[in-house]
Amino acid sequence: MVPARAVFGAFQRRAFSASARNLSKVTVLGAAGGIGQPLSLLLKLNPRVTELALYDIRGGPGVAADISHINTKSTVKGSDPTPTGLASTLKGSDIVLIPAGVPRKPGMTRDDLFNTNASIVRDLAKACAESCPEANLLIISNPVNSTVPIVAEVYKAAGVYNPKRLFGVTTLDVVRASRFVSELKGTDPKDEKITVVGGHSGVTIVPLFSQSGHPDLTSNAELVKRVQFGGDEVVKAKDGAGSATLSMAMAGARMAESLLRAAQGEKGVVEPSFVDSPLYKDQGIDFFASKVELGPNGVEKVFPVGDIDGNEEKLLEACLGDLKKNIEKGVAFVAANPPK
Numbered sequence: 240m241v242p243a244r245a246v247f248g249a250f251q252r253r254a255f256s257a258s259a260r261n262l263s264k265v266t267v268l269g270a271a272g273g274i275g276q277p278l279s280l281l282l283k284l285n286p287r288v289t290e291l292a293l294y295d296i297r298g299g300p301g302v303a304a305d306i307s308h309i310n311t312k313s314t315v316k317g318s319d320p321t322p323t324g325l326a327s328t329l330k331g332s333d334i335v336l337i338p339a340g341v342p343r344k345p346g347m348t349r350d351d352l353f354n355t356n357a358s359i360v361r362d363l364a365k366a367c368a369e370s371c372p373e374a375n376l377l378i379i380s381n382p383v384n385s386t387v388p389i390v391a392e393v394y395k396a397a398g399v400y401n402p403k404r405l406f407g408v409t410t411l412d413v414v415r416a417s418r419f420v421s422e423l424k425g426t427d428p429k430d431e432k433i434t435v436v437g438g439h440s441g442v443t444i445v446p447l448f449s450q451s452g453h454p455d456l457t458s459n460a461e462l463v464k465r466v467q468f469g470g471d472e473v474v475k476a477k478d479g480a481g482s483a484t485l486s487m488a489m490a491g492a493r494m495a496e497s498l499l500r501a502a503q504g505e506k507g508v509v510e511p512s513f514v515d516s517p518l519y520k521d522q523g524i525d526f527f528a529s530k531v532e533l534g535p536n537g538v539e540k541v542f543p544v545g546d547i548d549g550n551e552e553k554l555l556e557a558c559l560g561d562l563k564k565n566i567e568k569g570v571a572f573v574a575a576n577p578p579k
Contacts, residue, residue, distance in 0.1 A: 263499055264290040266332040266374075268325075268363050269339025270317070271298030273484035274379060274491070278338060279306055281492035287499040288313045294328040295339070296320045322366075329370035333502070334495050336408075337363055338379040342482040344474065352381050357572045360386045364393040365578040372399035375498050375537055376406065379491050383407040383439040384562060387513055387526055388569030393578055403537035406498075407513025409439045409528045410490035411483065415469045416446045419462060420453060436529045436544055437558040438565060439513055441467055445558050449548045457550040501533035508533045509542075516541050524563050 265282055269275045270293035282288050283306045291313050293303045303317025318324035329335065340356035360380050367376060372394070380386050387407040394400035416433035420426070437445040444467045448456035456462055465472070473483040494510055501508040509532050516527040518541065532540040547555065 263288060263333035263502065264292060264331050265495060265499075266292040266294070266328055266335045266371075268294050268328075268335065268337045269380070271295035271302045272338060272340075273342055273481050274338035274487050276302055277485050277488035278336060278379075278491050279303075280309075281488060282495065283309050283311055283313060283315060285313075285492070285496060285499075286311065287496065287503065291315045292328045292332065293317045294320070294325055325363075325366050326370045329367055329374075332371040332374040334375045334377065334498055335367055335371060336377045336379060336491055336495060338487070338491065339363060340380040342484070344479050344482075353385060353568065353572075356380050356382070356386060357389055357569070358576070360389050361393055361573060361576065361578050364390040365397070368394050368397040368399050372397070373401070373404065375404050377408050377491060377494055377498075378406065379408045379487060381440070382565060383409065383513055384443060384526070384565035385569035385572070388566045389573055391515065391526075392570055392573035396573070396577065401537070402515035403539075405515060406494065406531075406537075407439060407526070407528065408487075408491050408494050409435065409444075409511050409513050410494045411487050412439065412444050412446075412466065412469075412528075413511050414486065414490055414493075416466045419465055419469075420448070420451075420456065423456070423462065424453070434530065434545075435466070435511055436527070437555070438526075438528055438562045440565070441561070442554070443558045443562045443565065445551065445554045447544070447547055447551055449551060450545060454548065457548050463554065498533055498537075501539075502535050504535070512538075514538055514541065518543060519559060522559060522563070524559060524566060526566055527562070 265288045267275055267279050270279050279293055282291055293299050300317035303315045307315035318328040340359050378387050412435040413433055416435055417428045417431035420431045421428040433451045434447040437443045446466045470483050497508050497510045509530050511528055512531045513526055513528040514531055518527050530542040531538055
């Protein structure tokens, strides 16, 4: 039988070779779902994780029992779906990943998920604010452009908001862009460092090919659209049976790994993320995705967008308009529906 580790790529191999010092507790909320299960598997295979805590409203202990049999050193615990179980799951967490929520179906946009997922994320954020306010929170639940502001508002209401500890996971946009460009150029995806800024839905996703050695691609409308709407491609291909779960799990695991590397003292760890950003606050846009340097305290530096060409300027302009509305929608939801 081929060992489980042999099937994983460069990201996992780098993790396996890492030092085992300063290992951490990582928690997944929504661990039994389409993203949560493969995400939990990848985290179990990461030697930087010493304790893996899994929670879901259904099936959490079962997923934990299954994954706990994998022969890596980390311990795994699944909690009962009760307030007490959730609190014990979160206590002492260094990183909490939240993929909980309903997936997209054909014809649905990320905004169509809002009413259901907004309530789920609000309630989980309240539990995090109470049980592990200093943990790094990685929000995967869509629509990220709105759910991240929801978490921020809940934390503000609880008096524990730290903008350096809150991340919307946009890593998948960069992963997709590198893969799609490599297909066009006949290159290795790991060599394609594509900058993607903005948000995490549709036109708010802005690939900056001019900064990545491919200025000829900024006018490739088909490629730009594929990066922006890559999730729709997966939803359609799964014919109503799900959305981008496996690739999203890989992206979430990569982001968690980067935070752990930075927390354990590695310098110069940079990942794209949707964070509380100074870049467009003068336009009323409090959150924006760009390259972020990570450190022991979470966000160490937010990088500016940088030089872009005319095609990208138009994409960015369209992004900012939609993004502002998405953020306002999240803030307004908490104002109208405060956590109980």
